[in-house]
Amino acid sequence: MDTIDLASQIRTLAAETIDAQGAPLRTITLAHLRHLAHRYNMPEREVAIAALANGVTPLRYLRNQKHYTTDDQIRLLGARVAVIGLGGLGGAVVEILARAGVGHFKLIDGDHFEEHNLNRQWLCTEARLGQSKAGSAALRIREIDPSLQVESHADYLTEANARSLIDGHDVVVDCLDSITVRFILEEAAQKAAIPMVSAAVAGLAGHVTTIFPQDAGLQLVYGSRSAIHNAQGAEQTLGCPPQTVALIAAAESAEVLNILVGRPQSLLRNRLWVLDLATYTFEVFSLV
Amino acid sequence: MPSDPATIDLRFFATLAPHTPPDASRYPIACGTTVGQLLDRLQVRSADAKLIFINGIKGDLDSTLQGGERVGIFPPVGGG
Numbered sequence: 001m002d003t004i005d006l007a008s009q010i011r012t013l014a015a016e017t018i019d020a021q022g023a024p025l026r027t028i029t030l031a032h033l034r035h036l037a038h039r040y041n042m043p044e045r046e047v048a049i050a051a052l053a054n055g056v057t058p059l060r061y062l063r064n065q066k067h068y069t070t071d072d073q074i075r076l077l078g079a080r081v082a083v084i085g086l087g088g089l090g091g092a093v094v095e096i097l098a099r100a101g102v103g104h105f106k107l108i109d110g111d112h113f114e115e116h117n118l119n120r121q122w123l124c125t126e127a128r129l130g131q132s133k134a135g136s137a138a139l140r141i142r143e144i145d146p147s148l149q150v151e152s153h154a155d156y157l158t159e160a161n162a163r164s165l166i167d168g169h170d171v172v173v174d175c176l177d178s179i180t181v182r183f184i185l186e187e188a189a190q191k192a193a194i195p196m197v198s199a200a201v202a203g204l205a206g207h208v209t210t211i212f213p214q215d216a217g218l219q220l221v222y223g224s225r226s227a228i229h230n231a232q233g234a235e236q237t238l239g240c241p242p243q244t245v246a247l248i249a250a251a252e253s254a255e256v257l258n259i260l261v262g263r264p265q266s267l268l269r270n271r272l273w274v275l276d277l278a279t280y281t282f283e284v285f286s287l288v
Numbered sequence: 289m290p291s292d293p294a295t296i297d298l299r300f301f302a303t304l305a306p307h308t309p310p311d312a313s314r315y316p317i318a319c320g321t322t323v324g325q326l327l328d329r330l331q332v333r334s335a336d337a338k339l340i341f342i343n344g345i346k347g348d349l350d351s352t353l354q355g356g357e358r359v360g361i362f363p364p365v366g367g368g
Contacts, residue, residue: 089368177368202365205302220346222364223338233338234303235367272339274362276301285360286345 006040006047007054014056019065026056033058037147044147045103049077060145061101068100072261077103079260082169084108084157084185086133088240089199090175091123091140092249093256098141100257104149105141108165109133110156120242157181162188171259173252174198179233183225186211186218195259199252203238204277206248209287210255210268220287221272244277251275294319297358300332304363307332317353324349327361338364 013036014026028051037044048058052074057065061073068076079102083090086109094105111133117124123136138152155161157176162184166172172189174196176182182198189196190213198218199208211217222228251273258266270288275281295314300307307330309315317326323340327333327349339362340347353359 085368087368175368177366179364179366182366199368200365201367202302202363205362205365206367207362207365221339222366233364233366235365237303240367274301274360278305279299281299281301283344283360285339285341288346 006036006050009036010051010054010056027059027062028056029059045077048147049074064100068261073101075261076101080104080169081171081173081256082106082108082166083173083175085175085177086123086137087117087175087177088120088245089249089252091121091137092246093173093175093253094137094141095122096250096253097256098144098148106165106169107134107137107150107152108155108157110154120240120245157185159184163192166194167192169194171256172196173256179222179228183218197252197255199248201240201244201248202234204241204244206244206275208248208251208255208268208273209271212269215269247275294355296353296355299360301360301362302365304332304336304361317355319354321353322349323347323351323353326353336363337361
């Protein structure tokens, strides 16, 4: 591939415009990116990265721009995220991360959609009842952006497969519904030296935290792993209504994006962001 | 304005919310009461109080209260 030629083609096809503050801005459409990907026989995602590197913003990312710089957007397109659990939290997390422009996904969930998932799991529709959650998440990402790289595994995470499933990723996202399996994921992430974002919901309450490999992690939230007798928590009593799931998934996604673009000062390491919609409580608690 | 030394601002979350006393924002305590004693008085099983926060910082059943603190108590939450 001739990168100089590609860069000049990108610049030729770019449209000149101005942003809301009146600053000049160059953008490129999806159709032009796709045309160049075909012409140069390269993945569309790489053409998007080349456009960004040449100061041309794919229109898809235009409204990300004041929050994410061009370098941030390039970093997101190159990032590898493993999402474990594609139910309520996971379904909303992949939707947000795919639209933000995360380039590579591994999606892990052995479950299938059932009717009682319809209340809160964005990927669960009547048409998808009985279908794989991981497979449905992959289809959804491809609907949003077919240039993103997606690998789905219709398997439950276990001690035997956890490490091989998450190796090589930049962040793992804990969207599980079992406290016991959360600990399995945490152990694998710590051994693989991968940061993990963990979230949980019950009724109108939920919490989010971020765990780096050297952090004390889930034991600060759930107590010692050996003392966990029940894999589930208050959600067994309170259920999981959709509004809590969406809010917590949004906060969990914000953490993932902050890790990927390197904003460590805003992370919830050793802290727990808690919300309770029953009282409109939003608070960050210190875990250490 | 200095806070009342003989009361705490007490919040129960999720399944523990029904244990919230009517005067939770100015709940009277004896100086030196532990969180464990507080939970006994409100008939909350200590095993259900998985997360205890005092003035925004993690505490435990043995943490003592002097009055004026904000106390938040959570059960284990694991849904996804």
